[in-house]
Amino acid sequence: MNKQKFFILDGSSLLYRAYYALPLLESGAGVYTNAIVGFSNMLVKLLNDWRPDYLAIAFDKGKHTFRTDMFAEYKGTRKPMPEELRSQVPMLHELAEAWGVPLLELEGYEADDIIGTLANKAVAQGMKAYVVTGDRDALQLVKPDLTVLFTKKGISDLAVYDEAAFQAEYEGLDPIQLIDLKGLMGDTSDNIPGVPKVGPKTAMKLIAAYGSVEQVLLHIEEISGKALKERLRENQQQAVLSKQLATIKLDVPVEFDRESFALGLDGEALNKFYGRYDIRSILRYVKKLASMYAGGTAGHSGAEGDEAARKLLEITLLQTEKEGRSLARKAAKCGSIYLVPVAEGKVPRRRLLAVAVALADAGGKRPELYYFSCNEDGCDDGGMDSLFAGMEMAEADQEPAAAVAKNPAWAAFAAALSNEKITKYLHGMKEFYLAGIEMSGRVVDLELTGYLLNPSASRYAVEDLAERYGSSNVIEKADGWQQAELAGWQCLVLADVAKAMTDKLAALGMTKLYEEIELPLVRVLADMELAGIRVNCRKLQQQTEQVAEKIAALAKEIHSLAGREFNISSPKQLGEVLFEDLKLPVIKKTKTGYSTDVEVLNELYNKHPIISKILDYRLWTKLKSTYLDGIAPLIDSRTCRVHTTFNQTVTATGRLSSSEPNLQNIPVRREEGRHIRELFEPGEGYDLLLSADYSQIELRVLADMSQDENFLRAFRQQEDVHARTAAEVFGVAIDEVNGELRRKAKAVNFGIVYGISDYGLAQDLHIPRAEAKDYIDKYFAKCQGVKSFIDKVVAEAKENGYVLTRYGRRRDLPAIRSSNFNQRSLAERMAMNTPIQGTAADIIKLAMIRADRALRNAGLKSRILLQVHDELVLEVTKDELAQVKVLLQEAMEKAAELSVPLTIDINTGENWAEAK
Template identity: 35%
Template sequence: MTKKKLFLLDCSGYLFRAYFAITGMTNAEGKSTNALYGFIKSIQKLFKDFNPDHVVAVFDGRDNKKQRREIYPEYKAHREAIAPDLPHQIAWAQEYCNFAGISTLAIPEVEADDTMGTIARKAEKEGFEVFLCTSDKDMCQLVDDNVSMLNTHKGNEIIGPKEVEGKYGIPPSKFIDFLAITGDTSDNVPGIYGFGPKTAAKLLNDFKDLEDILEHPENVAGKKKQETLVAEADIARLSRKLVTIDINVDIPKDMTFSEVGDPDNEKLAEFYRTMDFMSLLRDVGSNVDVEEVDTEYTLVDDEENLQKLVATIKKAKTICFDTETTALHPLDAELVGIGFCVEQGKAWYIPANGNLGRETVIAAIKPIFENPKLGFYGHNVKYDCHILKNYGIDVKTICFDTILASYLLNAHIRRHSLDALAMHYFTKTKTPIEHLIGKGKKQISMAEVSIHEVCSYCCEDVDYTCRLKHVLEKELEDRNLTHILEDMELPLLKVLATMERHGIYVDVEKLGSMSKSLVAKIQELEKIVFELAGETFTINSPKQLSAILFEKLGIPPQKKTATGYSTNADVLEKLSIEYPIAAKVLEYRALEKLRSTYVDALPNDVNEKTHRVHCTFNQSVTATGRLSCKNPNLQNIPVRKEIGREIREAFRPENSSWQFLAADYSQIELRLLAHLSEDPTLVKAFNNGDDIHAMTASKVFHVPLDAVTKQQRTYAKTINFGILYGQQAFGLAQELGIGMKEAATFIKEYFGRFPKVRDFIEECKEKARETGKATTMLGRERLIPEINSNNKMIKTAAERLAVNTPLQGTAADLIKHAMIKMQQRLEDNNSEAFMILQVHDELVFETPKYEILTLETDVRDVMENVYSLNVPLIVDISLGKNWKEC
């Protein structure tokens, strides 16, 4: 008779691993969902692989360390506090299990290991075959002929007695003693000092058990080991108590509680919607009531129907459109076809590769797009405008963009795709593009897909974009955000499209010589690191580096992660003060990143036709309203180090009779702080043209302005910018390398001298608490749902956003307006100069030399007068024959 199988889930293990493996996932309320998503996917894989009938999801109970800390107060004492955005995901994981028909167990004052151990032994007695779904090696002590482990890190690999002995050199029955000897750094279990896994395995194979070893130390080879065993016998016995899993926890008496029930698909669907898990929602979609809407999707592939469609479009006030193409980068893409929609449920698709031919299609649609009386919209319209521009078509009037509308409504989340929005607003599972073109090595071009399939796909896109517009424009109106879309984001869209098409010239030969130089420096650093380590290893491997630093060299570890000791930049920065190898690894990483990310990668981004780099500026990514840049990201080239500045030298005008002009707002966020806080001292200083950092130093350190030292000014500069980002004494102390008490004194002195700044900060926090959002001067919103969290760390982070958003967000708004006005000025003047880059508070122009004086005057006029403040906006302008010189 086949044994019943019981699967016990170590839910903390699943959640913690997913938390570190997946980043950047939040729901519409801005709450993290990364760990939850990974947890659910792991559970789904388990059910797919094993189709279990009996499952228990085991969680740590509240105050679960209490019992072991009564024995040893230092138990798990060194662990960092749980990440602030994890507790709510643990609660959600329990909720998910309930909806999915999986029993959960979390016993107060009991760790999950003990609960799992107790259930395993009880189930084993009742004839179950038990699988412990965990990667925690402590659980090896439970493994026997009826109890196995499923290694969740390795695709649910089964680990039985043979595998345990093969890995550790001892049978599972001796594993408790093994752990008692080696200790467990992750749980702060001491073990016997200096006794590692190999020594422990040998001793346990030579002796009956731990007690036998401790009672006969004289039989152990090596005098030092004998002395250690005598000295640490009590510690070894204590460690044994700590690592022994309790198998006598009070659990439900009847094992029927472990039976998997029927999932509640209705509740699961609602749960997935709340979490914005659109891909998971598809799994239960067939069981969810979705409102059926009649659709009429038409293929237009002959002259008669083409003319009828053109006539229909001409009668419409606003028209939704979408292009289907052969590539993601618009300048490399060819038009496959174009879809139109003027009312919900009714759409048309014109193939450019059909009977009509591309030239006929272009000739028919060009007049309607260039008619200023017709308003066009879509989802990520800038891309589609580029495609049409490739064929000489200028879209005169853009009246809406659903991706920008969604972003303005929910800037704190990153998912504004058409698929996600269709699911969110209409519970519509759209056809994934992979269904048409495939993915990976088997991916084909959209031009190779049958016209009828593309027709259905494109019509669905424009139909749901049309439906979204009706919903989103009302939400914008209700929240008074329509003016941000119409007066800022849509005009800026056209400016960015112009900038992207111009691109920027890159000296590929210079990058090639830089690459050779960098490789030589990297190889030299590699040699130094290997010499300091005493062996060769893969420096880019965190696991190997961790082993070298913390095991071989015995450097004290700073931070523990789910996979071992951290070797991230923060850790290495701290270690670099005392350990040269850490400093050299940091230097190696910095050069290697510059080489791989920019020096060697940029030549691949150069367009073969234009010989320039055409990056994409995103309007719908950052929560503050700032633009971001990708393919390549030119905003992130480091400029504080010489090597970063050298990379900028490779960007230059293609024509030697042209130059770059860079215009940078000077201390714009501090000026906005002065304006918004109306602090008289700050306002006066900016209006007098004072050195704001020296003035701050004079006030905080109580010295005359002309007596301020260089160090005092540096401290004051750090304080000034730290205040903008809600920096507390701890952060300031770390940044300046001073004590907490001294840092707290500096901040106290600052607010004593600038009391209106303190009032402004508190007012920002209070407004956010009342409204759940922060607002820029021009009305852009950032929702901050975490502002009223009970978790102190989450709440503090939200308060920083509440203060920073009105400053950084307003700065972003002002430079966007400046870009719009400056582009208009260039066009009005029929200037040959053009804008090529925006890097946060800086604009970069490419200009013929004879236009420099006019351009400099215009840029200063536009940027400094873009908005009236009670302090002046100042722009620093520089010129150069390349970007580095600016």
């Protein structure tokens, strides 16, 4: 029989996390952040994911009485909530009462101590104990049957530390030895001194060798390093005291009151509490929760509501081959189908779990809904299934998900997908490609369509499209729906919005852009994501170690130069050190305090030796946290490849973006960072990485669009375009242009592309504004084609309210008519920049489609892995190299016929750094 589960929550640290982690909330009391809602969300999720039998919340004495001053403030301004609203904010003890969960606090003891004591008592009684906290210190409690759940991001996302997970992170260390580590290294945030100058590294070494603080102190004489020996000798008492401070007490006089901890929810009390404060985000789960825990026993019923909702939608669940075949026939008669994929996980583990299908007949009746899922009974697994659609489940021992492909009905329905006479309206074609599903005939991806119609929107989920393009015909989404109902409802929305959206796309002249660029690109992107790029894990580990040492050394130097220890990564603390302790001049301020960015630090460079160390520290910590530690967990352990996601509906200009990890911002400009590129290599079966990048594509687009004679001539005669610009602007011959003049001209060219302003140029070049203005005036006098082009673009944007790229991609710029100078100026710069950046983006997208097709047609193994705005990265084999080069040149240089030639540079190497 399974052991009963006792959960004890660290209310103090969780409320604190909830305060920072919470989205804007609207409730009866106005708009504010409210930790109570965050805390409630966490409770709901905890109950859903873990099904506790017993539950209690511990507090530092007196802390739970906080309500408004600390936990509910106006967002943004961070001002305390106005007095008159305070009485409308729920207090924590009310919440605990509504949930029937005891709040525990004890004079003279911290929440940690109560938690440790009770968790151990629960284990002694034969239960499994779980500690939920935002405080890493609790990890010292981990032991058999005692697991620590630690908040990662936000509050609902929990890292699970059982014994195995602890060992994976702290190899060879006993959880209780964490207090010995702290005794030696201290903890600034907890005011634990430790032994001066002893950091994590030294502490680890000592504890690994001797086991505890006491043993270390007994063996001081054996320890190597004169200075270290001295410091240990001098700070013996402090070390022992620090260890005591870090120790969670396990002998708190508190009873394990089994009965009061037993979880039994009273739906009415919860409804009353959340109803009183009008907190709807929680109200919708109350019914389900209450039925789960009705009368104090954890039950798994409560499906009645689902049945009702499902009936309302009349979704037919399909399971057999016969059912699938029959639907395919029906679809052929209809002529069009609506598809919504349901997927989870990350490539290469991403699985298409289910597909909802709608068939709309011409009669105008409500479409028929069907659902293909992966389970035996054709239904989603109700057991671990979420109360919510939007939140992820606990990651605890999840089986690899089954896929819809295993459903015989789906396999039979493939006949409809390959039937050219059936139009497929869907949302997210990439999901299908990632699952290996092909389609023939007309495919209308309404997610992409939504993006083309308004690339400035932040989201294109079906819900957003319903709001933007929907009629009132679609029934309202109901709370408590499961996946099948949600996906079915989304199909109804697609059927509702499809015509309006495709009509609008045609009216705006973007059908061709969709059919010839965006849609064919999806397939290329899916293949790139599936391929991934190989990372050399051994090198990654080496670099991580080397960089860690550099950082530790720099931190030591910085602390000693500052005369005290502080968190160098905290702009706030760094500001205090530089501008208060060291009294350096304040260069500029941010809205919250002193600015400490590169610009500022560079100005202070000669004023104090600490500055260069801080710049180095920033450089190396950036590399370590973002590119070494950040990428490591995203590497597939079986293949050593990372699989980024290329987002096709993010940027306002038409560019792609890359995330998890972002492989479009791997360092290259500086030598130190460039080493990161050495980690990226050709994978198994390939010999080289190849990089093909467009030369000056944006300026060539500018030349083409503006027809400016200087630019046309420069590119046609293969001159150095920045040198040519310098020659014109500064009135010298092109071979008289020195590095300095060229640098300035280059900055002006960039400025033109970004939407020039004298202020921006002055900042970039570190020159007075008047001088910058002078450059721009001269530039426009010489390059009149460019001048009249940007004037024309801005004038047209004002006239129409939007701008277009060469291929008809559109960006609305309503702010261009704003009376607010700032907003209007920004819109004007966008008007100048978007046609250029966007056209370049169109061209490389075309090039990707052409290159991919050419590689396939030639039957080559070499393939595209990455796109970095003006560059494609491929992995190639030695014997295909020559052919690939020729084919890429054709695909990329001929992707568009401009008034000037498009040229590419190709480089290859054994890693990405060499292929530059």
